[in-house]
Amino acid sequence: MRLLVSLALRNARRNVRRSLLTAVTILLGVALLTCGMAWTRGAFGGILDKGANLMGPVRIVKAEFAKKEQLMPLADNIADVAPLLTLARATPGVTGAWPRIQMPVTMTVGEDIGEHFALVQGAPNEWFDRALDLSHHLVEGRMLQSDDEVVMGMTAASDLGAKLGDDLILLGQTQDGSISPIKVKVVGLSDLGSGAQNRFVYVPLAKMQWMADIPDGATEILVYGTTREDALPISAALTQALAADPAYAALVVNRWDERPPFSAMSGLVGALQSIAAGVIVFITALGVLNTMLMSVLERTAEIGVMRAMGMRRGSTVLLFVMEAMGIAAVGGAIGALVGSVIAYYWLELHGINLGNAVNKMPPGFAIDAVIHGDWEPYMLVQAFALGLVMAVVGGALPAFRAAQIEPVEAMRSRR
Amino acid sequence: MSYPMTRQITSTLAGALVVLFALVFSPRAQAVTVAELLDKIDANMTYDTRESYLTMTVTKADRVKVYKMHSYGRGQNEAAMEYLEPARDKGTKMLKNADELWMWLPSVEKTQRISGHMLRQGMMGSDMSYEDMMDAAKWRTSYSGVVAGEETMDGRACWKVQLTANSPDVSYPKRTIWVDKTAFIPVRQQLFALSGTLLKSWTMTDIRSVAGRQFPFKMTVTDEVQTGSKTEIQFDKVTFAVPLQAEVFSTRWLER
Amino acid sequence: MSSAPAVDSQLLCQLEDVKKSYPMGDLLVQALKGVSVGITAGEFTAFAGPSGSGKSTILNLIGCLDRPSSGRVLLEGKDVATLGDAELGDLRARRIGFIFQSFNLIPVLTAYENVELALRLAGAPEKGQREVVQEALRSVGLADYMTRRPAQLSGGQQQRVAIARALVKKPALIIADEPTANLDSKNGAAILDLMKTMNAENRTTFLFSTHDAMVMERARRIIRLADGEIVSDDAAGPAAAGA
Incomplete structure (x- = not known):
């Protein structure tokens, strides 16, 4: 296994230009993801905070x-x-x-x-x-x-x-x-x-x-509480306290996100974020797929030899996926850092001025004219992880393609 | 008696019976009855002038509020009322003339006209809406209907009449009323929405003779949609043919 | 001369009326038209013939790199057709070594690692692998070149690494497809002698596909092919006596 990893990583360095291209693709995708996460957290978070405060968390x-x-x-x-x-x-x-x-x-x-x-x-x-x-x-x-x-x-x-x-x-x-x-x-x-x-x-x-x-x-x-996330434990504690006293039987405790309009929204926001992330991952993965596929096609004979030597299909898949992940680790790490810097300094501290668009929002949604992102350290890790996902998604198809290569190719392609 | 003679007598008797039958049960006789009834009811409930002191008790689930009022009325269109109790509402006045309804709010020294959506709200939170108050005397023109039989209600022999509104802007499209045969007072009413849902029930009891007419001294309105909600009006003193000054029914009276 | 049709358990490998065709565009090319042959353990045998005669195809089939279109291929008594993909892979990993015309070393791995990979895939225990790999390289005379990458080795050296890689797992059978084609005669001769020694010392069976006279000189059995059929099978070639 160690050898396989080593082989995978060395393979990544064979065609430096191509690997660099892949890494940059992932870098951009991951940076975009980081900024996106910070932005939606900030923008929606602002709306949600205001809503929660007005309705009472x-x-x-x-x-x-x-x-x-x-x-x-x-x-x-x-x-x-x-x-x-x-x-x-x-x-x-x-x-x-x-x-x-x-x-x-x-x-x-x-x-x-x-x-x-x-x-x-x-x-x-x-x-x-x-x-x-x-x-x-x-x-x-x-x-x-x-x-x-x-x-x-x-x-x-x-x-x-x-x-x-x-x-x-x-x-x-x-x-x-x-x-x-x-x-x-x-x-x-x-x-x-x-x-x-x-x-x-x-x-x-x-x-x-x-x-x-x-x-x-x-x-x-x-x-x-202190933040709107405290609503959950506080409401649980209060529900319990009220239940203990029969004098309060006619009362009910509810959280801001259990009441309209937010009861419908929270699922929606999560879904939107997942879709947006999914789209970015998919597009980046396409870039990875392209370059990896070229590698596979170029190394047909070599793969044939390894298969001839007894390498299983599974190991072949693993080899290529690890190669992609190796590139993604580098591209993703830099991308996560770059994205975090932009997200923090530009989105969070500086903010984006929406100007007049604010006045057209529906009632219940209160927004300031300047919207700030909200970057949290976990986003660095999450974006990086998604970068690896991009590698796996993008590298999977070429890897399976590689695994399909019959050992006999080792003999055929050098005629 | 001879056979032909017997036959002649029988046929004459039969003929007489048919005529009698027709006279008693002819539809023409029924149509007159409903209009007659509504006329008689309206006649009973209207007057030239009237002054009364009344207590209104509003019950909603677990809360009971008691109001005492002093009111004047003239004809079908003019009424003025002043709240005497409780202290919070003391001095509040209401004025109805022609098609307008006004209120005087003493705490802010302001006259407010009641219109639009407010008319359908309960007066002072009671089960009688302002609209109910205003519509009181127009049944003859607002409704038409059929007599649906006879029933005894609260120990009184009544006609049961089903009324349907003649136009869409009448507040209750359908009413079923039980009219006391002798007093011509609708001792009981059920008020329906167009869909047939029962909205309110209204009873008039404690019928006494005052100045030659029959007058119900107690009225109870029950909200059939919201459980536990009812309003009782008990007249403490009613006087008819009271000399009233014209300005009682003007907005100036409100502000005094 | 053809071997008996019945299964002979003494034989390492046996082909029974094997045919192989494969599509090339719209045509169906018949590489083998019905070949029957038996190989015993310890043989040093060459398949000879012009290009397209089917010699590479025969080796592919024997080496379990491919399956016959009809007929049976038996390896150590077992019909190859009955084995699944994974089993074939295992078989190749442990029992068969390959040496290719173009060396086919993995360019990003060192000589040591190339050999080590073969050993790993054969499933050898971790312990003692180091020594085994080093010994294999030593036996081909490359003890001082272990850390070199293929790009840093000459043709002859690369082929030696390939031999070490094929031999390190102590296979029963080594299949060599034109192993000397890319080497000069000096290196070619040296490689062949090395293989001969291995054959003598370990009874490893060597099967060659070749044009090269040097190979045929050393082979103890020469099977000639033409147009997908065996035309001659000399059990005793010119070098037979000198085994």
Whole structure:
């Protein structure tokens, strides 16, 4: 076996130019893969992070609320959130837990009777900062300081014709269905980069609780870890904790990726990435196949001799695959390094500016105008491994072709 | 008696029976009945002027809310109502005139017109929608139907009538009503969607005589789609032919 | 003179009415038209004849590099047709050595490694391989050239490596296809004498296909072929007596 490996590697060096060409092909393929991985992780990751933060990576709600979520049923609320908040905050890995009430309202400014709708986010200031980084996205004014103040998304404000300092009337409902109006002052306007989020109106939780007539409660409790990947262990821990107490039987815990739109997406993103990687591997493998096939055809007599000497078909296949892998190891290693450097310095640190394309995204997807890649060390290894896969895929066909050569060729081709 | 004589008497009697039969069971007699009924119902439920004090209890699953209101009505088109209890809703006023519905919100000192989608919502979260309130007095023109028999309901002899809406913008395309034969009050109603799904049930009980007419002092509306949801209205005091100032039914009254 | 049709277990190798045709474009070329011959162990035999007479084909068949179109090829009593691909490979690896006209050494391996490869493929135990390989090279006089690659060796030296490679596994049979064709007469003679010695010392059977008179001088049996048939089989050639 050692001899076979040695033979394979030496064969790789026989035609230096051809091997170099193959190596460069693999280098490019692997570098492209690395950049691709970093890019999709960064781009999608940004969207996923924002989505998870807005929806709450982990959420505690009443089971009935979850079922009718589209209707935003205020009546299916958690009447007293304090014990649940304590429970959530005591769970390992949790960095924060806050209550939230979302409610669709009609907005009126001045004397006009309005038919303008907005979605109100009622939550404590800490949530606004943790989930949306609201205080850093204010274009005018300031954050909420008292219960009679609101911050408006700039699109909601411009649709309504409202300005900083205006008095607004928000008309919503109590949990019993009674019409419930509040009068508030606009103290800040925000720009979160996405059309949908700029139609939100941000109201202090206490005011929302009064408006909905849910004095100590909320419709949702949103729980956060350090990264969105923490959602899995946190939701498992919370589910267990709630199951232990019969008082919480009506509650349910779910993760951001279990709820639309992300429940449909995550499989999709993975599938897209696999397809993209598959295409790159395939194309690179074609390059490898081409050069390897030439080698096989040139060495027909020699292969015949080895077969005549008793080399099995399997060993012959192995010989050529190892030759390809040897080249791939060199090309792939350099490619992974080059790709990682580009991915890190250009994609991650510098980023790519999408400009106006951002405004055409569907609601729910929040993107910044500049998208950054996200390079992780594992990508170096993974891309390199895929480079070897390219070698195996590309070298397999020629290798089998080689194995088909009959020993008698050794005699025939030198006539 | 001779044989020919007997035959003559028999045939005369038979003829008389046929005529009697036709008179009693002729279809013409039935068509008149439905229109008559609707007229009589509308007559009972309308008035020149009316003032009442009522309590509305809204029950939803595990929550019960009790409201107390004071209301005025004139004819079929004008109604004004003010909430007296609970404290949160005290001072809220509603005004209906012709085709418009208005609300006064005291906490923000604002008048809001109720239109479009809001009309179908339950009033103050109850099972009576604003639309239900507005449609009350137009059955004669909105519906046509057939008498489907007679039944006893809540101890009262009733006609069972199946009504179908005459136009698509009527809120309940189909209604089945049980009309008390003597009081001409629909003691029970079932309100259906076009598909035939039962949406609401409405009963009128505690029928008392007030100023020469029969009036149900209690109404219960049950939501048949959402379990556990019902609204009960109990009139505490009803007075008819009350002298009312014209401006009661104007938006100025709302803002006072 | 032809051997008896029945299976003779004394024979190392036996061909029974063997025919071989292969396609060349649209034509079917008949390389062998019905050949029967028996080879005993220890022979030093040459197949002679003009190009296209079928001598290479016979060696291919004997060496299990190819299968007959009809007829039987028996090796050590076993019908080659009954053996599978892997078994044939094993057979070749352990029992048969090949020496080719164009040496056919693996250019990226050293002399030592070329010989070592043959030994490995024969499945010899790891232990002691080093010595065996060195001995093989020593016996062909290349003890000092073990680390040289074929490109660094002369024609004669390369052929010697080929011989060492063929011999290292101590096969029963060595098939040599025109081994002297690419060598000058001095080297050619030296190679042949080497083989003769091996034949005498180890009773290794040598089968040659050749034009070369030097080979035929040394052969103890000459089988002549023409147009795919055996035309003569001299059991005692000119050198027979001097074996």
